[in-house]
Amino acid sequence: MGAESIMKFEKLKELLVLLEKPRHWIQVGAPFLILGLVLVVFYYCFCGSCRGRRGAKMMKAPGRDYRMARPLFESNPRGYFRGLRADRIHFR
Structure with a gap:
């Protein structure tokens, strides 16, 4: 060795x-x-x-200081802005 x-x-x-x-x-x-x-x-x-609870994409809410689900806004943007001006959100 x-x-x-x-x-x-x-x-x-x-x-x-x-x-x-x-x-x-x-x-x-x-x-x-x-x-x-x-x-x-x-x-x-x-x-x-x-992403939100269900995996939805989130976005900054237009005219407000919080986040919201993008599909909710995209489904009815006209209703969102109507509700924004009336101080409540109208989604249908």
Whole structure:
């Protein structure tokens, strides 16, 4: 056995020692798991807020300071503006 064979054997022995310690793998993997969880929560909380409860696209309500469903406005824009001027919304 040469020096290279002994070095390979020592490296293999170190690897086996690391594999026997699950705590090491928890410490190594925990930051990646936490980062993945934060990204998933961020996506569902902030990127998913662009749509309404049923997945409808949202828009800023014309003449008002709130958001409304785009299909609701597009289905009857005339009724929306009539209601805006009358201080109530007429949708049919």
